[in-house]
Amino acid sequence: MSIKSIQLSELVVPLRTPFKTSLRTVDSVHDILVEITTEDGLVGYGEAPPTAVITGETRASITGAIEELIAPKLIGKSVLSMEENQSLLHGALLGNTSAKAAVDMALYDLWSQKLGLPLYKALGGHRKTIETDLTISVNPIEEMVKDSLEAVDRGFKVLKVKLGLDHKLDIQRVIEIRKAVGKEIKIRLDANQGWTPKEALAIIASLEKHDLDIELIEQPVHYSDLQGMIQVTTQSSIPIMADESVFNARNAMEVIEAGAADILNIKLMKTGGIHEALKLISIAEVYDVPCMIGCMLESKISVSAAAHLAAAKDIIQYVDLDGPGLCKLDPAEGGPDFNEALITMNETPGLGFTKILAKKEK
Numbered sequence: 001m002s003i004k005s006i007q008l009s010e011l012v013v014p015l016r017t018p019f020k021t022s023l024r025t026v027d028s029v030h031d032i033l034v035e036i037t038t039e040d041g042l043v044g045y046g047e048a049p050p051t052a053v054i055t056g057e058t059r060a061s062i063t064g065a066i067e068e069l070i071a072p073k074l075i076g077k078s079v080l081s082m083e084e085n086q087s088l089l090h091g092a093l094l095g096n097t098s099a100k101a102a103v104d105m106a107l108y109d110l111w112s113q114k115l116g117l118p119l120y121k122a123l124g125g126h127r128k129t130i131e132t133d134l135t136i137s138v139n140p141i142e143e144m145v146k147d148s149l150e151a152v153d154r155g156f157k158v159l160k161v162k163l164g165l166d167h168k169l170d171i172q173r174v175i176e177i178r179k180a181v182g183k184e185i186k187i188r189l190d191a192n193q194g195w196t197p198k199e200a201l202a203i204i205a206s207l208e209k210h211d212l213d214i215e216l217i218e219q220p221v222h223y224s225d226l227q228g229m230i231q232v233t234t235q236s237s238i239p240i241m242a243d244e245s246v247f248n249a250r251n252a253m254e255v256i257e258a259g260a261a262d263i264l265n266i267k268l269m270k271t272g273g274i275h276e277a278l279k280l281i282s283i284a285e286v287y288d289v290p291c292m293i294g295c296m297l298e299s300k301i302s303v304s305a306a307a308h309l310a311a312a313k314d315i316i317q318y319v320d321l322d323g324p325g326l327c328k329l330d331p332a333e334g335g336p337d338f339n340e341a342l343i344t345m346n347e348t349p350g351l352g353f354t355k356i357l358a359k360k361e362k
């Protein structure tokens with residue numbers, strides 16, 4: 001059961017429509033795939049997206065971090081020695097959270113395969129099925145309305161609307177989407193740090209005035225503006241979620257203690273994987289702060305690790321795992337079943353993957 005090799009390749013999956021936020025526009029998932037093979041022939045899978053605007057990582061930096069510093073430390077180690085492996089992984093270098101996340105999830109995949117359990121059961125086994133929202137990209141209003149109606153047709157009951165490029169248009173966007181989809185659909189908003197605290201409060205007041213029934217607002221102001229987050233959270237009647245402001249367990253503690261958010265968005269690419277995410281979850285549990293599980297622009301492989309974690313833990317009450325729903329193709333066989341809004345965990349051991357289809361050798 002010791003680790004024999006750590007192989008890297010590229011994973012390319014085209015998107016249904018280009019993905020646009022206030023920070024960037026992309027038209028395919030182009031990630032690094034990690035395959036860890038053991039002496040007895042098991043394979044654990046991980047995936048790392050190069051989200052330079054958030055984590056500072058590129059495909060080259062992810063590859064370099066794993067090949068040069070992480071892999072040499074883990075070769076020969078038992079996959080059941082999770083504590084030691086995690087300390088080697090996180091001690092190998094600073095930062096590089098997506099590179100670490102990809103290796104971490106492959107380690108958890110192998111660990112739960114060895115235990116003979118699907119990963120969500122090995123981590124807590126709270127539920128088998130979770131329901132995700134779908135992201136509506138920032139676009140001209142008519143296009144956002146059309147995308148929202150299509151999402152509702154596909155069975156999504158929660159829309160996550162991206163805002164922030166032009167805050168004067170933002171209110172109109174939400175008014176038109178709410179009008180089109182009706183009252184039954186939940187709408188959550190993500191400003192991706194696009195507003196100043198004053199703008200955020202004015203926009204929130206306007207959303208309230210138009211009775212738009214917003215479930216929550218994600219990261220209204222710059223990630224480093226803790227005072228701004230406190231100001232908005234304190235004065236907003238709509239729950240405020242911290243995304244870019246919370247990478248790890250320590251940030252979570254600081255944000256909760258300061259009253260800088262009502263909800264936390266956990267992403268494996270920010271925490272550096274499941275191991276650190278479990279610490280963050282413990283803190284949220286202690287303070288009884290609900291969490292969302294989110295993803296970057298990722299395909300089914302890494303999103304499956306996040307889905308297993310969400311299925312395992314009760315405190316994860318919001319799910320934003322729409323990466324696979326945005327992809328044109330299914331890049332892997334096996335694993336959880338992504339059926340539009342519903343994600344059902346595999347009952348086979350580990351993450352459950354049997355074959356990777358979208359692999360491009362480097």
Ligand SMILES: [Mg+2]
Nearest residue numbers: 190218219243
């Ligand atoms: Mg966000």
